Amino acid sequence: MASTITDQLKLATNFQSKVIGISMKDRGGILPAGHFADAAYWFEGKSGNWISSTFYMEKLPHWVETFNKQKLADKYLKQDWNTLYPIETYTNSTADDTPYEGKWPGEETPTFPRKTSELIKDVGYELIKTTPQGNTLTLDFAKAAIEQEQLGNNPTENTDFLCVSLSATDYVGHRYSLSAVEIEDTYLRLDQDIANFLAYLDKHIGKGNYTFFLTADHAASYNPMYYTDQQGNGGYLFTRQIQRSLNSELKEKFGNDKIVRSLMNYQVHLNYTLIDSLQLDTKDIKETIINSLNKEEGITYVVDMEGNQNMFIPAPLREKIINGYNRRHSGAIQIIADPQWYAGTPRSPGTTHGVWSPYDSHIPLVFMEWGIKQGVSNKEVHVVDIAPTLASLLHIMEPNGNIGKPIVEVLGQ
Numbered sequence: 001m002a003s004t005i006t007d008q009l010k011l012a013t014n015f016q017s018k019v020i021g022i023s024m025k026d027r028g029g030i031l032p033a034g035h036f037a038d039a040a041y042w043f044e045g046k047s048g049n050w051i052s053s054t055f056y057m058e059k060l061p062h063w064v065e066t067f068n069k070q071k072l073a074d075k076y077l078k079q080d081w082n083t084l085y086p087i088e089t090y091t092n093s094t095a096d097d098t099p100y101e102g103k104w105p106g107e108e109t110p111t112f113p114r115k116t117s118e119l120i121k122d123v124g125y126e127l128i129k130t131t132p133q134g135n136t137l138t139l140d141f142a143k144a145a146i147e148q149e150q151l152g153n154n155p156t157e158n159t160d161f162l163c164v165s166l167s168a169t170d171y172v173g174h175r176y177s178l179s180a181v182e183i184e185d186t187y188l189r190l191d192q193d194i195a196n197f198l199a200y201l202d203k204h205i206g207k208g209n210y211t212f213f214l215t216a217d218h219a220a221s222y223n224p225m226y227y228t229d230q231q232g233n234g235g236y237l238f239t240r241q242i243q244r245s246l247n248s249e250l251k252e253k254f255g256n257d258k259i260v261r262s263l264m265n266y267q268v269h270l271n272y273t274l275i276d277s278l279q280l281d282t283k284d285i286k287e288t289i290i291n292s293l294n295k296e297e298g299i300t301y302v303v304d305m306e307g308n309q310n311m312f313i314p315a316p317l318r319e320k321i322i323n324g325y326n327r328r329h330s331g332a333i334q335i336i337a338d339p340q341w342y343a344g345t346p347r348s349p350g351t352t353h354g355v356w357s358p359y360d361s362h363i364p365l366v367f368m369e370w371g372i373k374q375g376v377s378n379k380e381v382h383v384v385d386i387a388p389t390l391a392s393l394l395h396i397m398e399p400n401g402n403i404g405k406p407i408v409e410v411l412g413q
């Protein structure tokens with residue numbers, strides 16, 4: 001709906017800047033690269049190839065086809081996933097075999113070595129997304145893009161923009177949760193992969209000739225079972241069950257059990273077509289839902305997104321709720337879960353994300369090289385501040401829906 005920082009770069013340079021997005025995940029490649037990108041590439045689990053869309057081009061560039069022919073996903077998966085260092089040195093994680101981790105079908109225990117060479121037969125190339133080699137492969141492809149597309153060597157001397165999203169961390173996190181050996185190993189390997197990529201940039205683009213920034217789109221919760229086993233407070237919101245009981249309560253009052261369309265991402269979506277055709281009062285319906293949700297365990301606040309409610313909510317939460325709301329796309333009611341409670345069941349191990357709590361929203365942010373002042377800061381800044389910071393560095397306009405502020409501490413000049 002709105003422009004991206006990469007769109008603004010394209011507009012400011014009369015479309016002479018090159019912009020490329022790369023990620024294992026389609027949306028991870030597409031969204032940061034924006035509407036005007038030269039290309040967005042992502043990994044297709046079915047074929048094991050990097051692909052794109054006719055939105056950008058009719059046919060894949062020759063270099064992408066050549067890259068795909070190397071079958072690197074095959075090579076990595078055949079190596080199996082062993083820990084980078086001896087497993088007994090992994091002291092920042094639990095034992096290797098715990099009930100908090102997910103398994104692949106056919107695996108007896110969630111333990112090392114992960115036999116990816118065998119699992120590939122059933123799971124296919126999709127498997128690489130859930131191993132640290134998914135990140136390695138993404139950066140292999142990013143290097144090929146830099147070289148083949150001559151990124152950073154634009155004949156018009158304009159700035160080029162490469163967006164890389166390393167999605168394996170998300171897949172590994174979901175599957176094994178925060179405390180697993182698999183997580184410790186994934187981040188040890190990611191650290192090596194990033195070091196290797198930075199050395200590549202220094203060599204091919206030149207130290208000080210590029211600006212690098214690194215962040216995350218979210219963090220994650222501890223597995224609630226792990227957390228409560230350590231005697232912390234936490235739990236699961238059985239959202240499907242909650243949706244069913246809301247609908248049966250609404251049926252008693254309004255004569256229909258399909259009024260709540262979905263309860264997803266902590267938002268209640270109403271079936272407005274049905275509500276209109278039955279000539280029901282939305283305000284009454286919402287009141288019934290809010291009163292009912294307020295009785296559920298594990299829910300701190302229930303918020304009417306149209307604001308017809310006089311409620312005391314801490315200001316930081318109120319701001320987050322409003323920032324995340326879009327009248328055309330959001331649900332009518334927002335649920336704020338208690339800390340360490342999430343939508344899920346103990347039957348699906350691993351973990352998830354999507355709440356306001358610091359463990360889920362506090363993420364790293366690193367800026368380096370060209371135009372960046374050296375230093376460290378613990379001041380709170382937000383993801384939305386990155387685009388205006390880059391706009392300041394590039395002397396271009398901020399994205400057209402921007403609400404962030406430049407982080408002046410990182411700006412050298």
Ligand SMILES: [Zn+2]
Pocket residue numbers: 170171174353
């Ligand atoms: Zn995720």
